[in-house]
Amino acid sequence: MRGTSEASRKAVLKAFGPVASASGADGMKLGRELFVVVDALDGSASLRRALTDPARDADAKAALVKHLFGGLDSRVTDVVADFAARRWSEDLDLRVAVEEAGVEAMLAAAQNAGVIETVEEELFQVQRLLEGERDLLVALSNRSVSREIRLELLEGVLKGRLNEVTHALLRRAVEKVRGQRLITTIKLLVQAAADRRGRLLASVVSAVELSAAQRTRLVTILQSAYGHEIQLNVAVDPEVLGGIKVQVGTEVVDGTVLARLDEARRRLVSQR
Structure with a gap:
């Protein structure tokens, strides 16, 4: 996102954060309903233009949101109206921001249920699985394959073993494969879960499994360096x-x- 859209996204998500946190178990419902709005935006360029038109009055945009999505939870229509009242560099940026709000709502539900750490770990494990299984990753990312087939393949991989929130987020990622790679989407979900927990995410690749003592030592070093959990x-x-x-x-x-x-190889080459 460019500057204008990024500023709008951050402002609305910051205001929506406490709403999502206070929603309790309703977070899953809010997330699913926000995804309904995203799907509507995906399917209608004219709707995206109407809600991002800088010449259109914010109250008129809010009225349009209430008219089209009045059957959804008021917390959903409120945040979508807030998004629409802002300025956007591109109309597609609105869709991306509303999707992020849906993710935020679902992660808030996981946090309220005390399973946010589990969700983050499960997302990371699926990320690692797909990074190691290129054929599977390509199949799940292939937009020429029907949504139903991709979801059926995903279910065969997951086998119902994951938390409800993890499952819903992964289904959404596979269902709505867009311009960015699927693995990138999952990495962003892992990052969002870490952000929700108020932690910086440190991704580590090691030749061998790290011991508990090594992990603790590394966390201590990084926390000291970054001044953050x-x-x-x-x-x-x-x-x-x-x-x-x-x-x-x-x-x-x-x-x-x-x-x-x-690095040694490059030094040798440069000395020839």
Whole structure:
């Protein structure tokens, strides 16, 4: 998103956060209803233009939202009307922002139920599974395959073993495969869950499984460096040969043997 849309997204989501938190078990309902709005926006360019037209009065946009979605929960129509009252760089950005609000509502339900950490871990494990199973990832991401077939394939993988919120978010990700890669969508869900818990997400790739003591030590180092609680997600990849690679946000600290060998190779080449 460009600056104008990003500012609108942040402002509305910040106001919606406490509403989602106070919704309790209703968070799942709010999330599903917000996804209904997203689907309507997906299916109608004229609706997106009407709700993002800067020349149109905010009250008129709110009235249109109430007219079209009056059968939904008032908390849903309120946040959609708030989104519509803002300014957007592109009409498609409104759809993305409403989708994020739906995710926020579902994660709030998980947090209220005391299972947000479980949801985050399950999303991460599915992310790692798909990163290691390229054929499966391609099949789930293939927009030329019908939605029903993709969802059936997903259900065959999940086998009903995940939390309700995890399951709903993954179904949504597969159901609405868009421009960005499916694996990117899942990574963003993991990040959103960490954000909901008030933690920075540190993604770690290691040649071998880290012991509990090593994990604790790494968390302590990262918390000291960033001054913030850290959620550590560790994946094992034997191809790194040794050491670890840590990513926090956009910052990457690569201490793997592979990285060091690659650096040595580049130095040798530059000296020829």
